[in-house]
Amino acid sequence: ESVRFGPFTFDCERGELLREGEPVHLSERERQVMQLLAKTPGEPVSREALANAGTSDPALAANERTIDVQMNRLRRKIENDSAQPRYLQTARGAGYRLVVDR
Numbered sequence: 001e002s003v004r005f006g007p008f009t010f011d012c013e014r015g016e017l018l019r020e021g022e023p024v025h026l027s028e029r030e031r032q033v034m035q036l037l038a039k040t041p042g043e044p045v046s047r048e049a050l051a052n053a054g055t056s057d058p059a060l061a062a063n064e065r066t067i068d069v070q071m072n073r074l075r076r077k078i079e080n081d082s083a084q085p086r087y088l089q090t091a092r093g094a095g096y097r098l099v100v101d102r
Contacts, residue, residue, distance in 0.1 A: 003038045005087045005100045008078060012038045017077075030074055033067070037088075037098035044091035071096055 002011045009018045015031040017024040026034065032053040037045055050067045071090075075082035091097050 003041050003098070003100045005098065008087070010034055010038050024077055026077075027073075029070055030077075033070055033074065034098075037096065038100075041098050041100040044094035044097045046095040048095075050095065067096075 036053045079085045
Protein backbone atom coordinates (compact mmCIF):
# COMPACT_ATOMS: atom_id res chain seq x y z
CA GLU A 1 0.00 0.00 0.00
CA SER A 2 1.19 3.51 -0.73
CA VAL A 3 0.05 7.04 0.08
CA ARG A 4 0.33 10.11 -2.12
CA PHE A 5 0.86 13.68 -1.01
CA GLY A 6 1.81 16.44 -3.42
CA PRO A 7 4.67 15.23 -5.65
CA PHE A 8 5.45 12.39 -3.19
CA THR A 9 4.53 8.74 -2.96
CA PHE A 10 5.41 6.70 0.11
CA ASP A 11 5.38 2.91 -0.20
CA CYS A 12 4.43 1.69 3.28
CA GLU A 13 5.71 -1.87 2.84
CA ARG A 14 9.10 -0.98 1.40
CA GLY A 15 9.47 2.25 3.35
CA GLU A 16 10.40 4.05 0.15
CA LEU A 17 9.72 7.74 -0.46
CA LEU A 18 9.63 8.96 -4.06
CA ARG A 19 9.40 12.52 -5.32
CA GLU A 20 8.02 12.51 -8.85
CA GLY A 21 9.37 8.97 -9.24
CA GLU A 22 12.85 9.76 -7.90
CA PRO A 23 13.93 8.22 -4.57
CA VAL A 24 14.37 10.48 -1.54
CA HIS A 25 16.95 9.22 0.96
CA LEU A 26 15.50 8.51 4.40
CA SER A 27 17.38 7.41 7.48
CA GLU A 28 16.07 4.26 9.17
CA ARG A 29 14.45 6.37 11.89
CA GLU A 30 12.80 8.68 9.32
CA ARG A 31 11.51 5.59 7.49
CA GLN A 32 9.97 4.22 10.71
CA VAL A 33 8.30 7.56 11.47
CA MET A 34 6.90 7.81 7.92
CA GLN A 35 5.58 4.25 8.07
CA LEU A 36 3.71 4.98 11.27
CA LEU A 37 2.26 8.26 9.97
CA ALA A 38 1.27 6.67 6.65
CA LYS A 39 -0.69 3.88 8.38
CA THR A 40 -3.27 6.43 9.57
CA PRO A 41 -3.14 9.30 7.06
CA GLY A 42 -4.77 12.49 8.28
CA GLU A 43 -5.02 11.18 11.84
CA PRO A 44 -2.75 12.45 14.61
CA VAL A 45 -0.04 10.10 15.89
CA SER A 46 1.27 10.85 19.37
CA ARG A 47 4.90 11.77 20.00
CA GLU A 48 5.04 8.78 22.34
CA ALA A 49 3.92 6.37 19.59
CA LEU A 50 6.42 7.91 17.18
CA ALA A 51 9.18 7.65 19.80
CA ASN A 52 8.40 3.94 20.24
CA ALA A 53 8.25 3.21 16.49
CA GLY A 54 10.47 0.34 15.50
CA THR A 55 11.21 -0.94 19.01
CA SER A 56 9.38 -2.98 21.61
CA ASP A 57 11.92 -2.09 24.30
CA PRO A 58 11.03 1.21 26.06
CA ALA A 59 14.68 1.66 27.01
CA LEU A 60 15.55 1.92 23.31
CA ALA A 61 12.75 4.33 22.42
CA ALA A 62 13.59 7.87 21.38
CA ASN A 63 12.47 10.68 23.63
CA GLU A 64 9.76 13.06 22.50
CA ARG A 65 12.22 15.88 21.81
CA THR A 66 14.12 13.56 19.45
CA ILE A 67 10.87 13.09 17.52
CA ASP A 68 10.60 16.87 17.07
CA VAL A 69 14.11 16.87 15.60
CA GLN A 70 13.23 13.94 13.28
CA MET A 71 10.11 15.75 12.10
CA ASN A 72 12.13 18.88 11.34
CA ARG A 73 14.56 16.81 9.27
CA LEU A 74 11.71 15.14 7.40
CA ARG A 75 10.06 18.49 6.77
CA ARG A 76 13.26 19.83 5.22
CA LYS A 77 13.18 16.89 2.79
CA ILE A 78 9.46 17.11 2.00
CA GLU A 79 8.08 20.60 2.55
CA ASN A 80 8.60 23.65 0.34
CA ASP A 81 8.45 25.78 3.50
CA SER A 82 9.26 23.75 6.61
CA ALA A 83 8.08 26.64 8.82
CA GLN A 84 4.55 26.26 7.37
CA PRO A 85 4.22 22.55 6.64
CA ARG A 86 1.53 21.33 4.30
CA TYR A 87 2.03 17.56 4.59
CA LEU A 88 3.77 16.88 7.93
CA GLN A 89 1.61 18.88 10.29
CA THR A 90 1.75 19.34 14.03
CA ALA A 91 -1.49 18.32 15.75
CA ARG A 92 -1.36 20.53 18.84
CA GLY A 93 -1.54 18.49 22.01
CA ALA A 94 -1.82 15.27 20.00
CA GLY A 95 1.41 14.79 18.02
CA TYR A 96 1.87 14.83 14.25
CA ARG A 97 -0.16 13.88 11.20
CA LEU A 98 0.55 13.18 7.54
CA VAL A 99 -1.87 15.00 5.24
CA VAL A 100 -2.34 13.04 2.03
CA ASP A 101 -4.16 13.60 -1.26
CA ARG A 102 -7.62 12.06 -1.42
